Amino acid sequence: AETFAQDVTWNVSLWGKRRAFTEHIEKLAELVDQKTDGGFKLNLSYGEALSKSRENLDGISIGAFEMAQFCASYHADKNPTLTVLELPFLGVPDLETQVALDKEIYSHPAVQKDLARWNAKLLMSSPMPQYNFVGKGDAPKSVSDFEGMRVRALGGVGKAMETIGAVPTTVTASETFQAIDSGTVRAASFAPHAHLAFKTVEAGSWWTTNLNPGTVNCPVVINQDAYAALPDNYKEALDSSVDEAIAHYLATYKKVYDKWYPTLDEMKIEQITFEQSEIDAFKEKAGKPLWDEWVKEMSAKGIPAQELLDMVQSKLN
């Protein structure tokens, strides 16, 4: 039908409300609309109205909507190649670097092939800073103080924390505030915007500034067939808007930080900075060994794991 129809509307499946984490998609919709004189519209649906977040790749594969955001750690087996970006202690210094790194990995043929199984094409990333901990009670003075501590940490971060004796405990994001407040867990790891959204700062008394155990990778993907069916000028409008959308995202995320540190002060949250030697020791235990394990596991699945990991490291050094 699209061959003769000028107007194209894409449905975009998102979860939660509009926030820093979705601002690049909002910007993308605005830019595409402008560049095509309203001919190509992105219709953003928040709050899992079109699909549960964990099933966004299914929806893309079915062709129920044309664009969606998801996080690799929600379902590692759906996107094994992307989990390279969630390994602990990769040492990504800032969001700009994360964007460049994601772009590089997203363009690797093995990664593209992985997502193509879902009829998905990677469009752009939603870079997030390191997941640090907000916790309650006695602040850890050294990394070893995490021994025996019940923490909420998922995926690679959880695995890393296990190596220093912490006890990862399952708590849903929305229950985290209660869980910290009541002592079900002592600490929880999120990116700052999520610590604010889930109010952990209201329950906690300390924050780890430099534990930096890792992050979560959340790309925006589009349906391959829908992309192929776009008129050339619409394709061009979409592709050419990505960089500006990401720039807008980074600017917005800076504002989260502008709010973050004042909030920590306001809530009288102690900022814990560990000795570099301690961080190095943690990385020694949780970095390389977990990377090796990942390479072994992924290689067994026929994924060029070492190549992907090398690519990540060359980008960072």
Place this chain on the structure above:
Amino acid sequence: MNAGPASSEQPRTYIRFDGALGVIENLFNLIAAASILVLMLLAVVQVVGRTAFNWPVPGFIDITEQAMAVFAFGGIAYCQRVGDHIRMEIVLGQLKGRTLWIAEFVGVVLIWLVITGLVYGSWFHFQRSWLLGDSTIDIGLPTWPSKLVVPVALSLLWLRLVLQIYGYWRLVRNPDAEPIAVPVIHDVAETAKHEIEEAFGEDPAEFGRGEKA
């Protein structure tokens, strides 16, 4: 139950099919019931383990979620057999004879249609997790076994609906025949009587045939 006079008018194949299906439905419901007990005990272990020994059940939420498919779907065909999926009976309750059986017949055909669609759709949902891979967020359990429960349970419901379509069709053709293996409507007073019996256990709903028919 349903032991009518053994006349040649009794649809024997239908009754035998109903009985065989009933055995499977009871088994599914039994498994669902058992899974609820296991979930309860696991949750108790989780609380006690966490508070007393600092040993939470690893991936408790993941395990619970995946196991939920068993009790969320296991008894679905059984529930249709005994007519317990809720509906509004105020209009239906006014109908009598053939009109009533036609309404019931159409209702069951519509349910059969939607379940046919859902068996198809939920099969593909399972198939994607099987072929392309999918795992849970915390401890990486594969999700396909849980997703497979849905099309299997819905298929059993599908068979039950086929049977009920025949059951109501039989009554449409001969409204005076004895209703066999189909739920029949009670008015409020009868429903109240049924509730009372259940509360006092005078008519213990056995694991076997619990039809209101």
Place this chain on the structure above:
Amino acid sequence: MTPFDIGLIMTGVLLVLVVIGMRVAFAAALVGMVGLIAIFSMRLGFEKGVITALKMAGTVPHSKSVTYSLSVLPTFILIGFLAFYAGFTRQLFEAAKRWLGWLPGGMAVGTVFATAGFAAVSGASVATAAVFSRVAIPEMLAVGYSKRLSSAVVAAGGTLASLIPPSAILVIYAILVEQSVAKLLIAGFLPGIFSAFIYVIIIIGMSAWRGDAPPVHGFTWGQRFASVPGTLPIVSVVAIIFGSLYYGIATPTEAGALGAFVVLVTAIVNGMRGRQLGQALHETAKLTVMIFTLIWGVLVYVRFLGFAGLPEAFKEFIVALEFSPWMTLVIILCAYAVLGMFIDAIGMLVLTLPVVYPAVMALNGGEFVSAADSSFGMSGELCAIWFGILVVKMAELCLITPPIGLNCFVVAGVRPDIPVQEVFRGCMPFFVADGLTIAGLVAFPAIVTWLPSVM
């Protein structure tokens, strides 16, 4: 035709299907599926549209059922079915009688608390009415209470089940509107007690005026305290669930499981056999699958509404109405009272909330509004909780109103000497009491919102 038009038409079709008696879960799923087919066919052509729609609809049952917060439901339901075998009823009534019998209408007052307490834990309002008809009515008649009052109080007391935790219906509300299950359960506690007290005031007032329910004297303090241990299991279940949620020690599922475990142990101590445990589990499984089917069936329809953009449009319609927000809210609540006379409470909630809830939130000024900027003087989150309690109270009301107030039929059924009209007539004052309760909760929302806001 736009997706919005399709949304409107299919919603009309759904109403018709439900009214003429199609099973609600499947009617909603059917309408959702057909609606998705229509929408995708417009975008992708018929054949591809059908396949896409079926695959989309087919993701919903598993995806929406397999949600941790829903796992609390079977634990609450299990508590209910085990409560009968744990033998709570007579001991509870006995204690209530000894402590409260001296009041005017004291036996009826005691019955309110005993039925409310038992119903709260069992969650089964109708079954409570059946059991207490046997336990309480003969004793009340024996000391000279009128048939009308003694039967009505049993029918009405059971309706307090849904507000006091554990409450499956509040869990369902919380999940449908995506609010904290724990907060909703905590929020129901005070309104439940408040509601019981309004009943008590009405009973005392009526009894003192009419003199048809004489006080019962003569229990010693020793006898009173001797009756306390019998109430412990029920008090401990409410306390475990309320306490562990209020202090955040356990998730609702864990709290429900602990409660069920306590009732199970009590029931075994009180002589429950394996066969009865099997029966309780069997009934639990049946009710659980019924509720889950209802939830995912309606969520197939909701998924279609999401693609059609209907809730958004209804929200705009409600907000644009000429009435004040308060007036609109009252109209919505009255509509629920009428609807509740014809359809089961859970069915009513799941059918209407997807469209009505966003509209009510918009009336208040949106989901993230602050108390200062809102129409009803409370934040979005608290408004969601408050509305939930109001709606559930409306739904409960309908168990004692004609034409199909099931509780009244059950009481009349247990007592063939009491005609059902007599029970309905006796329930009139309680109906008025419920009206006062709802007015109280609307006028003083703090009764609902205070506990969840200090959690």
